[in-house]
Amino acid sequence: MTALELVITDIAEEVPGIRSVTLEAADGAPLPGYVPGSHVVLELGCGRRNAYSLTGDGVDPAAYRISVLHVPAGAGGNGGSEWIHRELTPGTKVGALLPRSAFPPVARARRHLLIAGGIGVTPILSHLRAARRWGREVQVLYTFRPGRGAHLDDIEDLAGGLPGPGLETCTEREAFTRRLDTVLAEQPIGTHLYVCGPGPMMDATLAAAAAAGWPDSRLHSERFGADALAPGEPFTVTVTHAGNRRELTVPSGVSLLETLERTGLDVPNMCRQGVCGECRLTVGGGTPLHRDLYLSDDEKAAGDAVMACVSRADGPTLEVSL
């Protein structure tokens, strides 16, 4: 279901391999505001729906801005990034779902420790813009490959104008790890940590924070895509389809959706990232381990639906119907 019709009004090369895209309402109407750290799901011309972090602060946006890393379709991308980098031009119309929040700042935080890796800087930039609007205290640790620091000037400018220690950058993994341990140990009580980046970098950051005694309630992370998720435990799924029941094993590192596809079962899907809602299956038994950004908290708590592209079983078995 398309909620918004947008038009591309600008495309800019941030750094090699990262494009920033500006979208406005096709009819010129005001766009809905959003919570900092939100993502928007775009219906791409390649037949995919992908989610992208919005980089603004979300207040009365005249436009939505996203930044997209070029990931070739054959190198782990699903074709969406390739389409944005190769096909998209100003004037192209794109359908979108309303922005959704899954990574909001905590307003009462004493300080916001923002940690970004690579293209994971996009929701962090949104948080920083919100911090400037509300005068919040921040510290930013940004790691990227040499010459690939997207939005570096924006981040430097924003962080430098706010209370707190400002921005530190790292272009080597070892230097990042060393600084991370120190930075985690130095924070005043009441600091909240927000991290977005490649899966291993996020896992390492959250593990280091846990080892340093940070409570879960002050740790916030944003993961996009099945690749950024842990491989998960194997489980058995019982599938009911056209009156037949089949029992299948879902191995670690293989999604429920891939398992069903490998046995010839056809499941609608678009994003394969847990954001578009296409691969929703009805759960008849067992408990889902929800890892998607589509179902609401109430729907997740009800436990009667699962997004097959990213979610798994919380236990040894799950029963689903197609």
Ligand code: FES
């Ligand atoms: S394919 Fe989009 S949520 Fe699963």
